[in-house]
Amino acid sequence: MAIPAGKSHRPEEKIWSVAELTRRVKSVLENALPMVWVEGEISNFTHHSSGHMYFSLKDERAQIRCVFFRGKNSKLKFRPEAGLKVRLLGDVTVYEPRGDYQLLVDRMIPVGKGELELAFRQLVDKLEKRGWFAAERKKQLPAHPTTVGIITSPTGAAIHDMIRTFQSRMPVEILLYPVRVQGVGAAEEIARAVSRMNEWGEADVLIVGRGGGSLEDLWAFNEEVLAEAIYRSEIPVISGVGHEVDVTISDMVADVRAVTPTAAAEILVPSLANVQADLDRLGDRLVRRIREIFRFWRERLERFAESRALGEPRARLREEAQRLDDLATRIGLALRRVEERFRERIAGLSGKLDALDPLSVLNRGYSICRPASGGNAITDGRNVAKGDLLEVRFRRGSVLARAESIDPGKEPGDEEGGEE
Amino acid sequence: MTAKKADGFDWEVSMKRIEEIVRALEGGGAGLDDSIKLFEEGTKLVKGCRSALEKAEVRVSKLIDEGETPRRVDFGKSEDGGE
Numbered sequence: 001m002a003i004p005a006g007k008s009h010r011p012e013e014k015i016w017s018v019a020e021l022t023r024r025v026k027s028v029l030e031n032a033l034p035m036v037w038v039e040g041e042i043s044n045f046t047h048h049s050s051g052h053m054y055f056s057l058k059d060e061r062a063q064i065r066c067v068f069f070r071g072k073n074s075k076l077k078f079r080p081e082a083g084l085k086v087r088l089l090g091d092v093t094v095y096e097p098r099g100d101y102q103l104l105v106d107r108m109i110p111v112g113k114g115e116l117e118l119a120f121r122q123l124v125d126k127l128e129k130r131g132w133f134a135a136e137r138k139k140q141l142p143a144h145p146t147t148v149g150i151i152t153s154p155t156g157a158a159i160h161d162m163i164r165t166f167q168s169r170m171p172v173e174i175l176l177y178p179v180r181v182q183g184v185g186a187a188e189e190i191a192r193a194v195s196r197m198n199e200w201g202e203a204d205v206l207i208v209g210r211g212g213g214s215l216e217d218l219w220a221f222n223e224e225v226l227a228e229a230i231y232r233s234e235i236p237v238i239s240g241v242g243h244e245v246d247v248t249i250s251d252m253v254a255d256v257r258a259v260t261p262t263a264a265a266e267i268l269v270p271s272l273a274n275v276q277a278d279l280d281r282l283g284d285r286l287v288r289r290i291r292e293i294f295r296f297w298r299e300r301l302e303r304f305a306e307s308r309a310l311g312e313p314r315a316r317l318r319e320e321a322q323r324l325d326d327l328a329t330r331i332g333l334a335l336r337r338v339e340e341r342f343r344e345r346i347a348g349l350s351g352k353l354d355a356l357d358p359l360s361v362l363n364r365g366y367s368i369c370r371p372a373s374g375g376n377a378i379t380d381g382r383n384v385a386k387g388d389l390l391e392v393r394f395r396r397g398s399v400l401a402r403a404e405s406i407d408p409g410k411e412p413g414d415e416e417g418g419e420e
Numbered sequence: 421m422t423a424k425k426a427d428g429f430d431w432e433v434s435m436k437r438i439e440e441i442v443r444a445l446e447g448g449g450a451g452l453d454d455s456i457k458l459f460e461e462g463t464k465l466v467k468g469c470r471s472a473l474e475k476a477e478v479r480v481s482k483l484i485d486e487g488e489t490p491r492r493v494d495f496g497k498s499e500d501g502g503e
Contacts, residue, residue: 142432143432143435144431144432144435146430146431146432154482154495163478163480166478167478170473171473171476171477171478172478173478173479173480173481174478174479174480174481174495175481175483175490175492176480176481176482176483176495177483177485177490178482178483193485196485196490200489200490202490272473275473276473278435279466279469279470279473282435282438282439282442282462282466283463283466285442285446286438286441286442286445286459286462286463286466289442289445289446289459290445290455290456290459293445293455
């Protein structure tokens with residue numbers, strides 16, 4: 001009745017080793033399920049330092065371990081994360097050392113959202129958290145750039161639009177760094193161009209952009225590698241990508257977003273007409289101000305001439321005269337350097353200064369008359385009484401004269417002979 | 421414009437200096453001699469800026485990234501040829 005030892009199974013039954021059985025399971029599973037599509041939600045996601053991704057794909061009832069090797073996942077535009085609904089294409093395999101079965105992922109696409117749309121949203125969130133879009137880190141554009149670095153395709157419409165726009169504006173030198181603006185590696189190429197332009201430091205400002213296209217065409221401008229290059233650029237960057245409706249990550253990181261490449265040129269450089277107007281205004285202010293300064297000094301010199309001319313020693317007079325001559329010459333020289341219209345406006349100014357020179361007045365045959373008793377030069381007949389003694393001074397010498405009759409005269413309408 | 425930069429003319433620096441001069445003159449305080457000096461300097465700069473505007477044209481160079489510094493090659497002249 002006792003069961004003989006070692007007879008717990010029938011002798012014809014094979015006894016498997018663990019490895020054998022596992023290998024068998026593996027082969028059955030793998031043959032039965034070649035390349036399947038499976039949909040579910042990502043959980044327990046880890047992105048290992050090796051570059052491989054490990055996670056579970058689950059629904060309400062079950063879950064399956066998944067491995068997404070670096071060689072496959074490096075082409076992903078978006079970042080897988082817990083909670084994301086995805087569709088996976090892969091092979092079911094068995095990992096023999098642990099007896100786990102798992103999905104070897106070949107492709108992953110998001111469910112519900114487009115892949116690019118998702119990638120875009122994710123990168124926006126990420127860079128926003130890093131503060132890369134913050135207004136306070138935006139650099140100011142140079143007011144008058146002389147050298148503009150443009151990073152774009154040398155064959156696209158954008159470069160020609162920009163050159164045409166620059167031609168009607170303040171002249172600049174354009175340094176075109178030619179790059180591919182779409183396709184594999186384009187973002188890296190543009191990013192490299194941004195950092196190379198920074199190394200050279202020749203450009204005052206950079207324009208990064210391209211003409212319109214589909215979301216796929218514009219994709220390079222949504223990649224992190226380019227966002228980072230723009231973020232790190234010490235030269236201010238304007239981005240002008242696509243049309244008005246297209247907003248890219250590059251636009252958000254750049255110091256200024258232009259809605260189109262043409263707009264970038266317009267933002268950067270004022271139109272020639274505006275520049276000329278600015279220059280005119282400055283020139284006008286300069287001339288207006290120097291005239292005021294001259295008027296001030298002329299009045300001062302007039303008072304000096306009136307009150308001091310007679311009493312001053314000759315040497316002092318000569319010194320003053322020389323000073324005035326000198327000033328007049330310099331004004332004349334200065335005026336010759338200004339535009340014609342400015343010159344017209346100040347014409348006569350230096351002549352007027354000549355007229356103030358007390359010595360030159362006497363030289364021209366005028367004389368200075370003042371009371372013999374002393375005092376200021378007489379400018380009004382009514383201040384003289386019949387019989388007063390007057391000292392009349394000429395260029396050389398003077399006479400003592402007596403007033404025989406007085407004509408009080410009329411109020412001079414125009415003492416000076418017009419405004420200066 | 422940048423061609424002028426090589427001769428020591430710098431648009432931005434010139435414009436800034438003109439503005440500075442205008443402000444200094446408007447602020448008063450400078451004597452007659454200094455005022456004239458400033459005025460002379462200012463008008464010279466205005467003239468310089470004007471001729472820079474007239475002479476300058478849009479120059480486009482394509483950069484060839486090889487080695488330490490970029491090589492520049494002419495990328496088609498501006499259409500109206502400047503001057």
